[in-house]
């Protein structure tokens with residue numbers, strides 16, 4: 250008689266502070282235990298740490314849905330802490346409808362149109378940093394660049410006014426914390442939830458968006474009947490919640506990667522056209538969004554292992570991106586690698602709709618650095634900002650040597 254294969258169980262809490270600080274030993278344990286594992290602190294979910302299964306789950310949106318939430322909470326049994334996203338936490342046909350609009354707003358042509366403005370700001374910021382560093386100062390890779398750059402260029406493109414934009418960072422921190430358990434990180438983030446949510450929703454109103462910007466274009470889709478006028482502000486909200494903290498950490502993580510791998514930075518400095526692959530490899534190596542969930546819509550299997558209906562499936566994107574079954578020498582940051590197939594931006598129908606914007610930001614910032622800066626070195630210990638979903642730095646002291 251064939252026995253039902255069992256899913257190995259590990260006593261791991263992915264949200265414990267030591268695992269958030271250094272997730273890589275935990276990833277290895279999970280990957281080596283099997284293609285699917287159970288985690289004792291969260292008995293109702295299963296987790297996948299290997300690339301093949303994470304990719305397979307993300308590619309099968311009919312079995313593994315997003316509408317019951319893409320965090321730990323199961324919206325089939327728990328109330329979402331905010332009205333659900335009409336794209337990220339939606340399934341077809343609603344997802345198809347909203348995604349069509351947002352994909353068009355962020356089309357390659359639209360991204361080409363913002364390129365000059367994004368480049369100019371990147372060059373100005375790098376110039377300022379070089380001056381600051383040349384005058385004997387160290388710079389903070391996070392506060393002086395990774396945070397202020399996306400906070401300037403992206404809300405400008407969406408059409409949000411210049412005041413109090415740091416609310417976008419607070420909001421992003423809260424949204425990504427809310428995808429984990431109700432722990433101290435979420436409690437701290439939630440303290441500012443009411444005023445920050447009010448600020449965000451106010452800035453998603455049409456009258457507060459610059460005519461012609463990405464936000465206004467969403468309202469134009471409502472004018473033409475593609476979506477409703479009630480849906481429009483929630484879709485603008487999707488840009489503001491998903492489009493800032495993610496790129497802040499994408500930029501912070503690539504600066505960290507380059508500062509700690511001087512040989513790789515030397516290659517980039519010698520050939521600025523490596524900016525895009527250097528950013529892409531950092532997305533793989535130190536993935537800004539570490540995890541996303543799906544929910545099994547029926548009894549099914551992952552890698553031949555039984556997964557009952559309504560089970561939450563924790564997909565460890567960052568672990569998949571360092572799976573040695575997929576990547577040779579995965580812990581090495583190597584800008585010569587072309588990490589095609591990494592899942593840092595997701596995969597399948599929910600694959601990041603803002604990926605062209607994220608890549609543009611990475612490319613123009615690294616190009617500006619490569620041209621103006623000969624060496625980037627750590628100038629002291631960095632600190633981490635723990636978040637239930639994001640891999641984030643709080644500070645990154647750097648010394649820049651001008652070219």
Ligand code: HEM
Pocket residue numbers: 315319336337338348351355487488491492493495496499536537538541542592593594595596598599600601602603604606607
């Ligand atoms: C380095 C920066 C970024 C990273 C690492 C990132 C990561 C991701 C990932 C992993 C997903 C898939 C989530 C899932 O399948 O459940 C996603 C979806 C999404 N991202 Fe990004 N993202 C980034 C930048 C952006 C930007 C700049 C925008 C806005 C312009 C954006 C807007 C969105 C939206 C709206 C979705 C939902 C798409 C859908 O459900 O169809 N992201 N992102």
